[in-house]
Amino acid sequence: MHRNSYSLAALAAAAVPGLVPVRTTPIATPTEDLDVAGIVGEQGRRVMVTSPSSTASGVRLEKDLKVTDALTGTPLHVVIPPVLGFVKLSEGGRAAVTEAPVGRPLMLENLQDSPELARSLGQILARIHTVPRYAAEAAGVESFTAEALLAEHHERILAAKEGGHLPAAVSQRWEGLLEDRELWDVTPQFIHGDLSEESLFCSEDSVSALRDWSSSRVADAATDLAWLISTLDPERFDELYAAYREELPTAVHPRLMERAQALGEFAVAEWLIHGLETGDEAIVSDARGMIADLDADLAQLARDEAERTYDAMGAREEQP
Structure with missing residues (x-):
């Protein structure tokens, strides 16, 4: 009640x-x-x-x-x-x-406007991801293997594709990402699992509180970065990510940022399926709009690549 x-x-x-x-x-x-x-x-x-x-x-x-x-x-x-x-x-x-919680809710605008706050969040994320696995599992969180995580992504994308919700270019891009085995060579770590403006608080230029650990698990560290890489300006995310790497005691996976970007895209499919399962037309419409935007971005990238190829061919022909 x-x-x-x-x-x-x-x-x-x-x-x-x-x-x-x-x-x-x-x-x-x-x-x-x-x-x-x-x-x-x-x-x-x-x-x-x-x-x-x-x-x-x-x-x-x-x-x-x-x-x-x-x-x-x-x-x-x-x-x-x-x-x-x-x-x-x-x-x-x-x-x-x-x-x-000390401070005020941390809004995305706060991160966009403050390099110091972005670095503080990067440091906090690194501390989350270095919580010993045994401590996390002792707290009863679920633990996933790299194979199980990849299978979960495959299942979600397949459901969206078979439902006829994915344009050809988006489907090809996501399937290509999933086939890149090196990209998904993950060493599972403790993660928060559901970072949002509702779970973070800040005071001046530092993260002051973090709550709601109900989605935490041992899984892919890229999950906690996906929301941020999808919404922050590249310059601000780079500052956050630099602080994240400096705080970690070991080197990050060489393609962690690339995987976070992929998970940010896959989240759209998850949002769509959630809307379909709950019958929420507003969510379905929102997800379809985001998929259409991604399809348009991919089309523009293809046009840009074609123009660069054409210009390069012309430059070669003009050479004596």
Whole structure:
């Protein structure tokens, strides 16, 4: 069941001894079946309460809390709001109260405008990807092999193709990427799995908080970079990526950026299939628009290549 901000404030008071709520503030959440609110208590104390509204969201919240607990012993603890308490819900499950994330939600415009913030996020991503695999698996996250990840991509692209949703050029490009075995020679690492503006917070020019670990798993590090390489200006992403590489104790896969770009494109197919499965025409239309844009970009690249080839042939013929 969904709860309003007053009910959430009451849950926070029950979970945290001594907390006297004064007012509430809205906090965006990545999923519709989690009720989240910021609570401001006496003396200005700020906490965040999260309550699941379905069994599925309760399972995700429990996973989030378990991973959060495992990460408190890693360098990431400085950006993970600590858990303060729990309260059982009448319908089953429990709500959780944490310290409120420090700072403000990190919007893409913030990254575009601040090289320092982009570098800070690059460093945080590197720390995520260097969490020991045994620690991640001890927290109960799923672990995937490189072969399983590639098979998952194949299945998704095939579903989009067989449904008649892919133009020929897009289909050929994606199939060609999937056939490049070297590109998918992945060493699985711990990843956040669902980075978004709702999960990141910043203070001045640094990442101050990171939440929602319910999609974390041991998989392809390129997954966490795909969203960023698809949306940031190339110059800003290069700064983020340079900080990422400097923070890592080992060298990155030589084609990690290329794979992140591919995953950014594949995400469109995933979005389309999600829309089709849920019957959401707005999502389907949005995904088809993005596929059409990619098809147009590929057509323009083909024209540009043809012009360069033609000009080169002309230059050779003019030579004595």
